[in-house]
Amino acid sequence: MSTPDDTTPASTAGFDDEAVLLIGHGSRREKSNEQVRHLAAALESRLGIPVDAAFLELAKPAIDEAFAHLAPVASRVTVVHCSLFAASHVKNDVPLAIEQARAEHDLEIDNGAHLGVHPAILDLLDDRATAVERELGVDRADDDVAVVVCGRGSSDPDANGDVYKLARLLYEGREFDRVDASFVGVTEPTLEETLHGLSKHRPDAVVVLPYMLGDGVLTQRVREWTADFDDDYPYVDALAGDPLGTDSRLLDVFADRWQEARTDSVSMSCDTCKYKVDLEGYEEDIGGARAMLRALAHQEAHADREDVDDDPHSHDAPAKHVAVCTNQTCAKMGSPAVLERLRQEVRDSDHCDARITRSSCLGRCGDGPMIAVYPDGIWYGGVEDDDAERIVGDHLDRDRIVSDLVDQTL
Template sequence: MDPDEEAVLLVGHGSRRERSNEQVRELAAGLEDRLGIPVDAGFIELASPSIDEAIAGLAASVSRIAVVQLSLFAASHVKADVPLAVRSARSAHPDVEIHNGSHLGIHPAIVDLLDDRAAAVEAELGADRDEDEVAVVLCARGSSDPDANGDVHKLARLLREGRAFDRVAASFIGVTEPRLEETLHRVATARPDAVVVLPYMLGDGVLTERIREGAAEFDAEYPYVDAAAGDPLGTDSRLLDVLGDRWQAARTGSVEMSCDTCKHKVELDGYEEDVGGARAMLRAVTHRESHADREDVDDDPHAHDTPDAHVAVCTNQTCAADGAPAVLERLRQAVRDSDACEARITRSSCLGRCGDGPMVAVYPDGVWYGDVDESDAGRIVSSHLDRGRIVSDLVDVTL
């Protein structure tokens, strides 16, 4: 191994639609040409290689790896799933320096790219931004994280500043409000000459198609307004500018995340139950495992096919010394022997309860058992998982 050798792992979400995965690989190849160092692609879920597999492949030949995230905003994947995978990789490869970079976020190159996407739609509609009233609706996927949704509104504002748009409104295709249909109807009340709908997506998938359909329906319903949807970000070279900046920040340890409005860090109205690093980490584990058997449902690209329960066993140093590996294997055997439950048993990194373990967390119930030994594993399965009865004498905390 060359001690000075450095590599980048570009992490995409992952999709059962291979064209979306190829987009990540194409950007990885472009970034490799730009930086002049190895760049591999890895995926959070649904595609190969996974983050741990990709890091293992790079770790054999490099001493430093910078993880750069191909996510638009900082929601649960950025704040929980990827950090969890990086933390695990650091334990598996102690001789390799692994830095976790940030998401794409808000960047001048992205604002310029969106402006060009809008100009292409204006040309299609025959609109002149300097003469006609042109409104833009920036439509993102939508998240359960208010911090991520807030950045969509910020990006919309930046897109309007200094440009001759009549207005730029933020909207979402799912999860949160305002939804695209509602936003388009509201925009129509100002009677603009043209409405440009910009899908704030990386790929041309199911959600992008829904946005196009929404724009077409609006265009048909309002004959006095010309409306059309633009293209997603795709693999435009300006994304490489952003990724290059994110790589530089990662490798120099200067990554900055917004923690002041992160629902996992501070208590926000309506999101009180989401506060807590350990809780967020367990949610990430559960979410990651729940996607393992997901079906490829065309009309619901984020459908889940989940087990009845997910059980995470802390196998960090302290719990491992107290017998956690034996507890893990006994739980797995008990579940295999049971005819009454469907549960997934996995390892977990530290749950923050050192000295009270081995720790066993059962989700979605949010019950954490402490000081569990091998003989207790059968009770957890036969009572809690089989019959829904909590083993009260083992309970450490409930979330």
């Protein structure tokens, strides 16, 4: 382990039992997961405090498992994200997991921001582009070199907008002919569309930069699409670069995000968050409760996926997902007993395909215990443990709403 820098003792003073949880997405490719663990170890060396790794899905430990591991040895945990942009994982899934951990453990938890647009990342992307230029035998000072920054793609317009910002900042002050943004999927323009559009400009070379942390399935797809384009257009040399990987400059970003979180200075782009403001085309997504339910469903959406090559992000979720509020007010009104009774009724049922999950506050304090059934958008209030049999037998088994318990619908 390397020696922390000279500023570490002052920055961690008073927090001898502080730890960091570095949260990655998780991949079926263990190489990608090992990159996150490598970054956690390097960040531990940089900060001089314990740093554990956890994953949203597809890899172990899960976030709740990591918090359970840290609870006996730390009183304060700062969450640092490996997520590149603020989409649903950062805005919903991790905050939900943090609220659950706060309810279950005696921990002070600070939640940091995503990696985002950072000068260190721009420098790293510039170096990745230079490496590709050398391999292609071109020089942006003398040749027309076009760059494509290819992101994962999200249903969140805020996250997609940041890919364009990153591409523009990479272009500013550098001698690239142009820098375009594109995506692997979910949104447009796709990488294939962007590459074919670039062919009309006839650059000398096209450098594709996969804007991803690990070298996983999507990174390989970027390489394959770029190679296909290179074959289809012999008058343009095209090659994909490496992902961000474990470059030490990422530690600069992690350290900044850690310091922001523990000093309560995290800045999120709430003015363009589809869950908080009314954006054209995303009207149905506004509202914290709906966003939380989508996050709950996504947590259970990645089990038993076999066809990795054809669909690396396919879903096999339960037919119903039930969120039971176990926040302080509902808990005092008996929600833990409702939770356990619902789980027992589901286990005893021969036909019920449902998952019962704890949730943080559903925003209906005083009307509880509250439960929400997804994807139906049915909220039940004043639920008692004796009502579990009807909810499971009628609603979850036979899609018959228990009307006398309905509090609201989404």
